Amino acid sequence: MAQGVADTEMIRRQNRLLVLDALRRHGPLSRSQVAALTGLSNATLTAIAADLVGDGIVTEHAEPQSGTKARGRPAVQLVHNRNAGFVLLIELDVNRCRMSLLDYGGVLIDRVESGVGPTLFSEIAPAAWFIERIGQMIARNTEIGATLHGVSISVQGILDASGHGLTWSPIAHLGGHDIVTAIHGRLGLTARLFKRGRLMADGMRWLDPGLTGAGIATIYIGSTIGMGLILPTDANPDAGHATEFGHMIHIPGGALCRCGARGCVEAYAADYAILRAAYSVPEHAAPASAVPPADFQHIIARAHQGDRSAQRAFTMAGNAIGHGIGRLISIVEIDRLIFLGPNTAAYEHMEAGIVEGAAASLMGRMRGLPPIQRVPDAGEPIYRGLMMKTLTEIDKAFADRTSLPAARRSAE
Known part of the structure; x- marks a missing residue:
């Protein structure tokens, strides 16, 4: 029984x-x-x-x-139920932080955006900074009360084994801190960290249902190089994997990467690497902590005008990315390749290098590149991926009745 x-x-x-x-x-x-x-x-x-x-x-x-002559009972x-609770999404990258408060229906209630400087987390511990910002958002929206069901944070870097912090991040001084436990201990909130690369792939599937069941690779090209990957075997539409594509070795002992290693794909393809090559700065020189968008646009303009140094820098970037793609398609089958991020504006200058680099592998020559899509604004896929992962987790808790809306809990 x-x-x-x-x-x-x-x-x-x-x-x-x-x-x-x-x-x-x-x-x-x-x-x-x-x-x-x-x-x-x-x-x-x-x-x-x-x-x-x-x-x-x-x-x-x-x-x-619909229509003015509709009859009968609608x-x-x-x-x-939008009143069932709220969630807080935090998107953190090397340049900025965006906090979004949503209700259970996915409707945006409040949003705060601020810049992130390279010395921020040397001046304040990451956990303390997150706790302070979360507290400010709660203070701005007193109506949420005890109905905040959790905090989801997208980050760049490598998560530790517990998923509570990062072992390394391109965001200076962010690694080595237990963020999740600190937030729960101080605020009593459940927090989760997600890698940005994985969210890009998840978000693209949510935005384009036609990608369901397809093998897709999303490659972010900007201040860093990152990849999200969904394999054809991932039947769950919100399944995804984050890879350290940008930190695969392209040329052993080569250009200096922000991670401290030499020869990474990122050390040739990120904005700081392209800037370094375009101005003939030695490849062992320390990477710039940040590249102003106007400076990068100037390099693109130089390439448009036929400047050989700028064109060569973009070709080298494309070649590094292409070699990485060649390795990828030698291992898994990819149906769609999606480039995201601000540096897609320079794709035409990188394309030849990407094709050449991919063709250096056997499968690259045999299969060629998968169909390519460009999405200049990576923000929407990342946001959508983070939002849907968070809300579907609450759906599961509500379905299991391990959690219920505050009004229902008080009634019981």
Whole structure:
């Protein structure tokens, strides 16, 4: 009997998650639409919907009528209850920090953006800085009260084994600190760290459902070089992997990278590397801590005008990226290659080098490059990936009833 009860409860949790997932992917839906998407029977869906509405997780509203002659009773749609709680997203990179407060429906409530300097985390401990900023956001939005379900932080670098901090980051002095435990200890909030490269790949799948089931590689080219990877075997649309593509060795003992190693792909392809090569600075010279966008645009303009030093710098950058891609497609099958970030503005000057570098490998010569897409603004895929990972985790907790909206908890 106990086993039967356990099985029934497991099925109930799975069905709750099916409904929440359908609403998360497709927005407000009628019961018949949810049934068609999930395969649940009408009777089962009616019971699950009543359950979710009763728990304050889902709410009902009338479907908007199209046209002026619409008649009859409007269909009732199910939608995530925006009042079920809030989440805080923090996007941190080498130049800036953006904090976004969202409700459970994914609607943006508040946003604060600030610059990040190279000495910031030498002046204040990273955990203390995050705690201070989170506290400021809570103080700005007193209505969220105890309904903040967690904090998700996108970072650049290599996460430690616990996932609570970073062992290394291009953001100076960020590594070596337990950020997650400190936030929970001081504020009582669950925090999670995510690598930016992984979020790019996840976000592109959410933004383009046509990529579902495809093998995609997203390559960020800007102040750093990063890659997100989703393999064709990753059936879960929000599955993804972060790789250290930028820190694969391109030329052993070669140009100095920000990570301290020599010969990394990034040491030839990031903005500081292109700047170094364009001005004939020795490749062992220390990388610039930051490259102003205007300076990089000036190098692009020089390349447009036929300046050979600038053109050579971009060709070298493309060649390093191309060699990395050649290694990648020798190991896994990629259906779409997506370049993201500000340096995509110089893609035409890197393209020949990318093609040549990829063709240096056997599979690069045999297969050629996968179809290529360029997305100049990497911010939206990163934000979408972070948002959907965070909200789907809350969906799972609500489906399992390991967490419930504050109003429902107080009623119980």
